Amino acid sequence: MTGKTAWPADVLFRFLTIGGATVDIAPQPTIALPERHAAICRGCDASYPDANGASHHVKSWAQTHSETCRALPRPTA
Ligand SMILES: [Zn+2]
Known part of the structure; x- marks a missing residue:
């Protein structure tokens, strides 16, 4: 049974890590x-x-990180 996890409204891409957490790509409010x-x-x-506006770098980082990160997601209160 796969649970449907609600995405925050601003998340554009989400990668599932091998540890069961997620890597989210979202706009940065502090960047104009x-x-x-x-x-x-x-x-x-x-x-x-994504300091240079090169979103493919962010996506490839997220992809690579999700393949290696074994940290468990923090329990939500
Ligand atoms: Zn990680």
Whole structure:
């Protein structure tokens, strides 16, 4: 049975890590340009900011990180 996890409204891409956490790609409110995003691992809190607006770098980081990160997602209160 696969549970449907609600996505935060601003998450554009989500990668499932081998540890069962997710790496989310979402816009960064602190960055003015709308195409600037960051990937954030919900398991280990690693993040990859998309400083140059090159979203494919963020996606490939998220993909690579999700294949290697074994951190478990933090229980939500
Ligand atoms: Zn991670």
